[in-house]
Structure formats: C-alpha cells, structure tokens
Amino acid sequence: MIEAKTIADNIAKKLRRASRPVVCNVSNRHVHIKEEDFKTLFGHSYVMRKLKSLMQPGEFASKELLEIAGPRGSIKKVRILGPFRKYTQVEISRTDCFKLGVSAPVRESGKISGSAPVKLLGPAGEIELKEGCVVAVRHIHMTPADALELELKDAEIVRIEISGKRGGILGDTLVRVSPKYVLECHIDTDEANAFDFKSGGWIYVV
Amino acid sequence: MIEAKTIADNIAKKLRRASRPVVCNVSNRHVHIKEEDFKTLFGHSYVMRKLKSLMQPGEFASKELLEIAGPRGSIKKVRILGPFRKYTQVEISRTDCFKLGVSAPVRESGKISGSAPVKLLGPAGEIELKEGCVVAVRHIHMTPADALELELKDAEIVRIEISGKRGGILGDTLVRVSPKYVLECHIDTDEANAFDFKSGGWIYVV
Numbered sequence: 027m028i029e030a031k032t033i034a035d036n037i038a039k040k041l042r043r044a045s046r047p048v049v050c051n052v053s054n055r056h057v058h059i060k061e062e063d064f065k066t067l068f069g070h071s072y073v074m075r076k077l078k079s080l081m082q083p084g085e086f087a088s089k090e091l092l093e094i095a096g097p098r099g100s101i102k103k104v105r106i107l108g109p110f111r112k113y114t115q116v117e118i119s120r121t122d123c124f125k126l127g128v129s130a131p132v133r134e135s136g137k138i139s140g141s142a143p144v145k146l147l148g149p150a151g152e153i154e155l156k157e158g159c160v161v162a163v164r165h166i167h168m169t170p171a172d173a174l175e176l177e178l179k180d181a182e183i184v185r186i187e188i189s190g191k192r193g194g195i196l197g198d199t200l201v202r203v204s205p206k207y208v209l210e211c212h213i214d215t216d217e218a219n220a221f222d223f224k225s226g227g228w229i230y231v232v
Numbered sequence: 233m234i235e236a237k238t239i240a241d242n243i244a245k246k247l248r249r250a251s252r253p254v255v256c257n258v259s260n261r262h263v264h265i266k267e268e269d270f271k272t273l274f275g276h277s278y279v280m281r282k283l284k285s286l287m288q289p290g291e292f293a294s295k296e297l298l299e300i301a302g303p304r305g306s307i308k309k310v311r312i313l314g315p316f317r318k319y320t321q322v323e324i325s326r327t328d329c330f331k332l333g334v335s336a337p338v339r340e341s342g343k344i345s346g347s348a349p350v351k352l353l354g355p356a357g358e359i360e361l362k363e364g365c366v367v368a369v370r371h372i373h374m375t376p377a378d379a380l381e382l383e384l385k386d387a388e389i390v391r392i393e394i395s396g397k398r399g400g401i402l403g404d405t406l407v408r409v410s411p412k413y414v415l416e417c418h419i420d421t422d423e424a425n426a427f428d429f430k431s432g433g434w435i436y437v438v
Contacts, residue, residue, distance in 0.1 A: 120425035121327055132398055132428065163398075185400065192338055192369075194391065195401040196426070219326035220402070220426035222338065 039177055040232060046176055047228035048166060048186075050211035051081060052218040055101065055118045057092055057146070058135075061110045067092060067148025074108050081210045082167055084109065093147040094118070094159075098127025100147075116144050116159040119216040123161065133160040134200055164217060165200040166231070167207035176231055179203070186211060186229045192222040195232060245383055246438060252382055253434035254372060254392075256417035257287060258424040261307065261324045263298055263352070264341075267316045273298065273354025280314050287416045288373060290315065299353040300324070300365075304333025306353075322350050322365040325422045329367065339366040340406055370423060371406040372437070373413035382437055385409070392417060392435045398428040401438060 059067075064074065068090060075089040090106045094116055101122060115138050123130050123142075130142040137160075144159035145152060166186070173179060180203035185195050196217060211229050218224070265273075270280065274296065281295040296312045300322055307328060321344050329336050329348075336348040348365035351358060372392070379385065386409035391401050402423060417435050424430070 120428060121421065124425075192404050194403040197400040198398050214426075215327065216422055216425040219330075219422040220420075222326060 043176060043231045047230060048176075048209055048211050049081075050186075050188075050213060050223070050227055050229040051225045052223065053117065053162060053212050053214050055094075055104050055116075055122055055215070056087075057094070057104055057106045057117075058111045058113075058115045059106055060112060060114050063114045063146070063153055064090075064106070064110065066151045066153055067146060069150040072150070074106065074110075076108065077105075080107070082207060084206075094126065095145040095147060096126030096128040099125050100145075101125060113138060114146075114153070114155060114158050116146070116155070117162045117214075118159065119214045120161055121216050128159055130159045130161045132163050134163050134165070134202075135160075162212070162214060163198070163200050164196055164211075164213045165202050166209070166211045167202050167204070168209045169205055169207055170203055172209045173201070173203045178231065185232050187232045188221045188223050188227075188229050190222060190227075192220075194221055249382060249437045253436060254382075254415055254417050255287075256392075256394075256419060256429070256433055256435040257431045258429065259323065259368060259418050259420050261300075261310050261322075261328050261421070262293075263300070263310055263312045263323075264317045264319075264321045265312055266318060266320050269320045269352070269359055270296075270312070270316065272357045272359055273352060275356040278356070280312070280316075282314065283311075286313070288413060290412075300332065301351040301353060302332030302334040305331050306351075307331060319344060320352075320359070320361060320364050322352070322361070323368045323420075324365065325420045326367055327422050334365055336365045336367045338369050340369050340371070340408075341366075368418070368420060369404070369406050370402055370417075370419045371408050372415070372417045373408050373410070374415045375411055375413055376409055378415045379407070379409045384437065391438050393438045394427045394429050394433075394435050396428060396433075398426075400427055 077087045077089045079086050086108050088106045088108045091103045093102045128142045138158045141157045142159040178201045182201040185197045186199045283293045283295045285292050292314050294312045294314045297309045299308045334348045344364045347363045350365040384407045388407040391403045392405045393401050
C-alpha cells in the first residue's frame with residue numbers, strides 16, 4: 027500500500043522538476059579519438075583543428091572528418107570531437123547501424139568493452155577497430171549542484187519529457203554528475219527526429 | 233480542484249488500458265500511388281505485383297520500387313504499397329527529409345494538401361509531385377469495437393507507451409477508427425529506432 031504522503035511527496039518532486047528546464051542538444055554521429063589513431067588516419071605531423079567549442083567545458087568539434095565503414099555500407103564526413111581521449115570511440119544512431127550493417131550496443135560513453143567493430147578511413151590511413159562503436163545512451167550532464175537541485179544522483183536512470191507538436195517522453199535516460207560538466211541533455215538524431223526536436227530546446231526530468 | 237473520484241476514474245481507465253496491448257508495426261518509407269501515376273512511372277501495360285499482404289485488410293506491399301528525389305539527395309528502392317489510391321502520397325521519416333532536403337509536414341495519411349513536393353523516378357518515367365510528401369503522424373488503426381474497449385474515439389490524440397531497455401512514451405498519436413481496420417499501431421523508422429523497437433512488438437495506450 028502506497029501512503030498518501032509518499033504520493034504527495036512524489037507529486038511535489040515532479041512539480042519542482044517541472045520548473046527546472048534542461049537545455050538539450052542533439053548529437054549527430056561522431057568520433058572520439060586517441061592521439062595514436064589520429065596520427066594513423068591523418069598523418070604523423072597533422073594537428074587537430076578546432077571548429078567550435080561544445081557546451082561541455084573543454085570539448086570541441088574539430089574540422090577533421092572521417093569515413094566510417096561496416097559490412098553493409100559506409101558513412102562519409104563523420105566529425106571528430108576533441109580533445110584526444112585515451113580510447114577511440116565511434117558514436118552512431120540506430121539508423122546508422124542499419125546503414126553500416128553494425129550491431130552497436132546502447133552504451134554510456136567510455137564503456138566500449140565488447141562493443142561493435144567498425145572501420146575508420148582517414149586521408150592518410152585506415153584503422154580496423156575491433157570494438158568501440160556504440161549507440162550513446164541518452165543522458166544528462168550535470169554538476170553536483172544541479173543534481174542536488176533536480177534531486178538526482180549520478181548513474182540514476184530517469185525519464186525526460188520533450189514537448190512540442192510531436193512530443194513524448196524518453197525513458198532510460200542516464201544522469202551523469204561531475205564538477206567538470208555543465209547542465210546539458212544529449213539525445214541522438216533518431217531520438218530528435220522521432221520528436222521533431224531541435225538542438226537548444228528544453229526538456230524536463232519527469 | 234480535481235475531485236478524488238475523477239482521479240480514481242482516470243487511474244482505473246489507465247489500468248484497464250494497461251491490460252490491452254496493441255500490436256505495433258514499423259512503417260518504412262513508402263509510396264501510395266494513383267493508377268495514372270503508376271502507368272507514367274512503370275509503363276502503360278505494367279501490372280502491380282503483390283509481394284505480401286499487410287495487416288490492414290486489402291493493403292499489400294508490392295514488388296515495385298521507386299526512387300524518390302529532393303533538392304539535396306535521393307533515396308532508391310522505396311516500396312509502393314497497394315492497392316491504387318485516388319492520390320499519390322509519399323511517406324518518409326524526418327531522417328529521410330534531411331537526406332532529401334525536403335520539409336515534409338507531419339500529417340495523417342490522405343491529408344496531403346499543401347504538403348511537400350518531391351520527385352518520383354520509375355523505370356519508364358518521372359513525376360514531379362507538387363505536393364504529397366508527408367511524415368506520417370504516428371497512429372493506431374482500430375475497429376469501433378476496439379475503440380469501445382479501449383475507451384477511445386476516432387481522431388483522439390493519445391500517448392502510447394513503448395517498453396524495453398530503451399523505452400518511453402510517444403505523445404501525439406492519432407486514433408483512427410473504422411470498421412475496415414484491424415487493431416494495429418503504426419510508427420515510423422525514426423520512432424522505432426529511438427526506442428530500439430521492432431515490428432510486431434506491443435505498445436499500450438496510456
């Protein structure tokens with residue numbers, strides 16, 4: 027039996043969250059790369075060039091593009107995001123998976139063990155990744171202060187509401203808390219297109 | 233002030249619906265066509281061939297494929313669904329819109345007035361449609377008996393719950409009631425891919 031106070035507390039929490047919009051940006055397919063792989067693909071003396079800063083501190087879109095290839099097809103002009111990471115990771119949508127013929131698992135960024143193989147083709151070389159291709163789980167970056175305000179914990183799974191003429195709720199959204207982050211939700215192009223959602227719009231934790 | 237009885241009635245309705253799963257199939261991009269356009273594209277004496285029946289009575293996937301083209305790109309091998317209709321209508325996903333460079337509105341099937349232009353290329357000819365390209369609104373076909381059981385009316389807009397590891401709720405889902413239909417929900421490939429949903433799975437009206 028759920029007590030009336032529990033129900034009232036939950037409703038009150040929902041109402042508090044409903045007054046806290048979270049900006050949401052749409053992640054197109056992209057590649058995070060380790061320096062060694064970058065040199066193989068672009069040449070030993072090639073330097074990664076910044077195109078524009080992203081919202082998360084220190085992160086940026088580079089000018090460098092790769093082709094990614096799977097057994098069924100390939101996708102050209104996939105952007106590399108900087109700075110270098112300790113591992114190379116390819117983030118694609120489920121739609122991209124069908125095009126490439128790749129069965130990428132839905133994963134949190136960085137958790138690439140046992141993820142899908144994919145081939146990277148750069149102007150100076152190619153790499154056969156044995157693993158590293160994932161569909162990024164939808165997630166919200168936030169600081170510990172944001173988490174306190176939204177009454178959330180790191181690694182919590184929440185639902186987010188997307189309004190608009192083709193709105194709805196995305197479940198299974200991961201909360202990621204770090205003092206290095208700023209408050210920002212990331213969904214991929216499939217999720218955005220299903221809701222006709224555009225980068226810079228607001229979502230609500232529900 | 234909402235009365236306790238109203239809340240209780242709504243919860244009871246939700247619980248009744250929660251015991252009524254609805255089969256859901258994923259619509260890939262496709263073309264409905266009028267006979268005159270079909271003859272232009274395939275030749276005057278060409279006969280549409282049935283590949284397989286679809287769930288809605290009388291509807292079928294044909295063996296015939298078209299290329300659809302917009303200002304930015306084209307998509308080959310788009311299937312024609314039969315039988316002939318009184319109008320030609322192209323149903324694509326938002327992802328397809330970006331590929332083609334077409335701004336198709338979200339519409340109910342048949343409501344093509346003022347919808348997007350698109351070009352159709354067949355083996356025997358081409359057609360420049362001035363309108364007819366839409367993103368189909370997610371919808372549920374049902375009989376009047378189903379509507380009674382689910383406590384829904386024709387043209388009602390509902391939310392549907394999709395379970396699974398990447399689940400959620402799609403809002404703005406259109407109810408379509410006709411004695412010619414059978415109970416079946418249709419979502420497009422963007423919606424399916426956002427939730428990792430596969431044809432033949434169940435959804436619930438919530």
